[in-house]
Amino acid sequence: MQLSWIPNFLSTLRILLAFAFPFVQPQLRIPLLGLAFATEFFDGWLARKFRWTSASGQLLDPIADKLFTLAVGLTFIAANQLSVFQLIFISMRDLLAAGGFLFWFLMRQRNATLKDFRPQMAGKVTTAFQYLVFLDVAVFTRPHEPLILFTGLLSVVAAVIYSYNFRLTLR
Secondary structure (H helix, E strand, O other): OOOOOHHHHHHHHHHHHHHHHHHOOHHHHHHHHHHHHHHHHHHHHHHHHOOOOOHHHHHHHHHHHHHHHHHHHHHHHHOOOOOHHHHHHHOHHHHHHHHHHHHHHHHOOOOOOHHHOOOOHHHHHHHHHHHHHHHHHHHHOOOOHHHHHHHHHHHHHHHHHHHHHHHHHHO
16 A cells, blocks of 8 residues: 555645634644644655655645744734744744745746755754744743744754755756
């Protein structure tokens, strides 16, 4: 039985969770964050471990990440639990990656493919800390500033690394 569909299913599930997040009761946000984090971890882990990678998965996973971050962030902004600045700060890597992908797509850079834009460890660590910020907000209703600061700095470092690698790829 072929199971290579599982990573893409998990990414798709995270997209569905992103659309559901703004509408769930506050007490359900913590389990939903946990489920989304599990899909984030296992989609990539399974794809790498069993070589179930695909071009659609390489596109679907970052889209799911950005949509989930946006949905959760906007939900917390609407509830006055997170500021717009805080969301932008902890999402610098996501904003840069989305902008870089849009540039690549619009310019049709033939010397680069989706495989050239691989996830970096700094990006993975940033994602984990973004989930910690969201969990912090869900539990305590306001984020702890040191966690925002650390996550934002990680996001900026990841953005610089992605920018550097993006420039190298397009040369």
